[in-house]
Amino acid sequence: IASQDADWLKINVLDLHFADVAEILRPLSNDEAKYIYYLMDEDQQADVLMELDEDVRDRFLASLSTKEIADQLENLDSDDAADILGELSDEQVQEVISQMQDNDAIGDIVDLLNYDEDTAGGLMQKEFIKARVDWPVDRALVELRRQAEDVEQVFTIYVVDDLGKLVGVLSLKRLLFAKPKTKIADLFNGKNIISVKTSEDAEEVAKIMEKYDLVSLPVVDLQNKLVGRITIDDMVDFIKEEADKDFQLASGISEKIESSSTVWKISRARLPWLVIGMLGGILGAQVISGFEAQITSVPTLAFFIPLITAMGGNVGVQSSAIVVQSLAKGNDLFGSVLKKIGKETLVALTNGVLLSSLMYGIGMLFEGTTLAIVVSLSLFTVIIFASIFGTLIPLILNKYKIDPALATGPFVTTLNDVLGLFIYFTIGMLLYHI
Amino acid sequence: IASQDADWLKINVLDLHFADVAEILRPLSNDEAKYIYYLMDEDQQADVLMELDEDVRDRFLASLSTKEIADQLENLDSDDAADILGELSDEQVQEVISQMQDNDAIGDIVDLLNYDEDTAGGLMQKEFIKARVDWPVDRALVELRRQAEDVEQVFTIYVVDDLGKLVGVLSLKRLLFAKPKTKIADLFNGKNIISVKTSEDAEEVAKIMEKYDLVSLPVVDLQNKLVGRITIDDMVDFIKEEADKDFQLASGISEKIESSSTVWKISRARLPWLVIGMLGGILGAQVISGFEAQITSVPTLAFFIPLITAMGGNVGVQSSAIVVQSLAKGNDLFGSVLKKIGKETLVALTNGVLLSSLMYGIGMLFEGTTLAIVVSLSLFTVIIFASIFGTLIPLILNKYKIDPALATGPFVTTLNDVLGLFIYFTIGMLLYHI
Structure with a gap:
């Protein structure tokens, strides 16, 4: 490729499907990509352009003059052309449009630019029969x-x-x-x-x-x-894209990123939730510090802090994942909130009884009776509360038009951590009479 | 509907799109659904049948005789018919097929039944031009x-x-x-x-x-x-379906469930990861018990246990989410494992420095110098390790053909909890000289 042998390229690259050509262009420099790009005919250029990843395409378009961009846009479907223009600055858009010659195409594109990206108007194309x-x-x-x-x-x-x-x-x-x-x-x-x-x-x-x-x-x-x-x-x-976005949101990543994004962009996308998680941890520290006397007299209480917080987090995430998916399917219309919480409570009771019995057995085996009772009872209570919060939070977010997938992430985990600690130490305090 | 007024139903229900009819049938009893079903013409029956949720369809089919099922199958596309047969027992399949009359259709369906459900053969239909x-x-x-x-x-x-x-x-x-x-x-x-x-x-x-x-x-x-x-x-x-499955896996739900599944099925799907989380918590308790002397002499160390485990979990989940998505896109071919980990480490360093500086500031404000150093230094170390593990685990799972989405769930969280505790208390022990 480096040798820019046009004949060899024509035979070996340009006969490929446009999606494959786009893949070959990806790792190349702008100059190399441009060279190959201009060996193709117009239709192929348009197809390849739309197949490029957004990052690569932006980089590539930045290396073209507005006249060159205008030529490319005329070969694209109206929706694709509008998408590309949507990524440019207002002045660039004006300049590119003024360089276009096909008046029908201009009309279609300008029309599409009026619609919000996330509406039917923003998604549609003007080419139809x-x-x-x-x-x-x-x-x-x-x-x-x-x-x-x-x-x-x-x-x-x-x-x-x-x-x-x-x-x-x-x-x-x-x-x-x-x-x-x-x-x-x-x-x-x-x-x-x-x-x-x-x-x-x-x-x-x-x-x-x-x-x-x-x-x-x-x-x-x-x-x-x-x-x-x-x-x-x-x-x-x-x-x-929506599925990816939900998955990332649920994993505590706030901006759309790809593994090819820059280190700084990835860091920035991850930072907000980590800060929230850290503040949650500090709040948790406050809760525990309120029970310092109990820890000093029964240090073993501290051993089970991670168990309680982890279980609260896990149960909460599971509950919200189910609600989030059911909301995404539009099922919110068919089951009332109360019915959802009732069912979730039943599930929590089942798992709570099973897990806390198991915990009680293990506790009895390794520690004293009181501790076994404290841990298993707290576990049970935390499972019930975490389920209810895990179910309620996405429903509430959804009601206020916030993407409920947010809830499955650090949000529910952090809340349940703090709540779980409070429940655990309160029960510990009561049962140890300290 | 209850009054079974055929004329009214014909006008108000049957003229709807089949997807809407299916939605109307969903909450009805089998008898009611059957009554409406047989008011429709054959094509509409087939369309509605395929639009029903799996649970509802199974219930509905179970109420039909094999002869009735056979009649329905002949109106379906071959892939849909094979899917439905795939849900029945072997004897039922034989019986249904023996009742079918259209030999072409039988041939197509039997042919399709030979293919594994998750292959192109299992997804394809024999109707084409x-x-x-x-x-x-x-x-x-x-x-x-x-x-x-x-x-x-x-x-x-x-x-x-x-x-x-x-x-x-x-x-x-x-x-x-x-x-x-x-x-x-x-x-x-x-x-x-x-x-x-x-x-x-x-x-x-x-x-x-x-x-x-x-x-x-x-x-x-x-x-x-x-x-x-x-x-x-x-x-x-x-x-x-795949996106839903990944989302559920990442949230620690092991079987495919819907919000309409039974309480027991939902409980069962959620239990395995909760048990693993619990065992992780018990392992965490073991780690902490190894540092009992330190907690007794500096109880404030215990306050920051949830902060350390939560941050380890959050960072790990973020890292694996990025890897899982990049694997799902087939990007594994383009970046080597070492490159991924290098980049992830850079991201971790960025966020680690930012967050632990912040933590150090907050720690100095509220607690002593030593504690501020211990917590912020541990936080930094945990962020680095959690990132690396979060990146490696899905890559390893993927190598052994296990769905990497597993990793984003309780798996990574649990591992990072235990590791984080160990790091935290070791640093605490060293810096407090206890």
Whole structure:
């Protein structure tokens, strides 16, 4: 590659699938990547550009002039072009747009830039195929052929009335096998048309596409006029990103990071929760210091501090994980809060009885009776409380529109640590009469 | 609904989308559900059946006779039918199959039952559309029309040679706009055809479909003969399930559960990790008991036990979450283990210095110099070790083909608790000269 042998590259690299080419470009320097990039034809360039990781793409685009960026954007689907512009500064956006020549493309992109990234409008693309309900099949075929030039993947033909309002859908399959003079009106399916408004929340869109097993979803404006479509491949990316985000949030990482992010970015993303965890630990120290007299007289009490805090944390995390997933599936509508807590309490009782009996047995074996009772009783109480808090906190966060996945992380753990310590030492104090 | 007014139901329920009908059936008793179910036509029955939650579907199927099940299966796509049979006992499967009448369907389903559930073979369906490379467009249209009757969603036409081997793909769009006498051979795309073998691992299939943005993926046998296809809607379900599983594993839940599972099932799924956490806590107690003399002479040492264990746990979970996600993306090929650990150590150093300085400040404010030094120095050491373990453990698990998401859970936390305690008290012993 370093030798920049264009013929060799053409044969060995450019014939690959664009996703593979993107992978090859990743570790290269900007100059090398640019060299290979410009060996490709326009369509391939656009495909490869969208396959690059965000970090790599930003670096690569920064090395291009606004004129070069403008040329690239004209080859992209409108949603991809808008995404790329969304990552640039306002002045850069203006400059790039002023350099573009295709007025249709400009119109589409500027239109898309108006929508919030996390709404249906922000996810949709303007490339889709529509047919008027009053066309016959042969005319539709001619019109659609023209439209299809701009549209990479045709899944469904949207049927609109003379005002541009969405009235139904028509599969390519049905069109393909219909007689030329049949009217679209007699072919299309106008029942149970699933569509979303441009302002619909992206998570809601994902749920709808999943629920109804859709590969593309029409987007309409407030007047029910068809303005775009969302395709399943964008949705798959979105679903994956959301799952990753939840997983990271639950692990106490506050910004979206990848293993290729810089050391400082990773550190910064992890710091907030660690500080909260540390403050929780200091609060825990305060709680224990309140029981200093007890520790001095029965030092063995200190031995089981980690057991109590760890179990409180583990149980809490388990409980919130279940609630978080059930919320993510939109199940909140079907079970009342009280029912959830009731069930969670039953689970906690079952595990609490089992584990604290086991703990009592082990305690009796190695330590005295009083200690065994204190530890097992505290364990039981902590399991019950941690379950209830673990269930309640994500429900409360969700109610105030905060991502409940936050709860599964250090938040619940820290709270349960402090609470568990308090329960443990109070029970210890009471039973030891100290 | 209770009054079983068929006309009312027909108007108000059956006209809904099948996903909505399934939602209505969910809370109903088997008899009520069955009543509504049999008011629907066959296609709608099949769609609704596949939309039901697994628990509800099993309950519902159990109330049907094998003959009734057989009738239902004939209306389903082959992969869905095989999935349902996969949930029944061997005798039931035999009985159901013997009651089926459509020999093609039987052949397809029996064939699919041979594949492992988590392979491409287990995910694929036998309904797809193929064209011979030597057909002209007009003949292809006639043949495809016949094939299309069985296939619900046509995304791509697979092009095969006279031996049935996959040689390329053809979009419906291209076929639709081609002249009748053109040969398929001149239309189809034979470059960079992405296909998988039947034995390919399901996770790998998901990665391939994501990477190449495919809506359907052809499946071939060892001789490269086309045997089925995997569609994106099945893959979306699979991706969601995997994400849920990872999230649960990371939260210390060992079986796949839903919030609708029974109390006992939920308890059982959560118990194993709690027992491990408890054993970890007992091990921690052993470690602390080794330092009983130190606690007796400096009881304030005990105050910071929760801080040290919590921080070790939090840092460890963060580190493994990053590794787990990077492994899930298949990035393991690009960064060596040593590089990962080096970077992680840098992150740990950054956060370690920041947090332990902060801790030192707080410690000086509230406690004595020695304690401030002990706690902040231990915190620093624990952060470094927890990061390294948090990074190594998922890598090791992955090497031995164990799901690395296990590591993010109580596993890493427990290990880091014990290790952190040991570090903390050793430093305390050294600095206090006790």
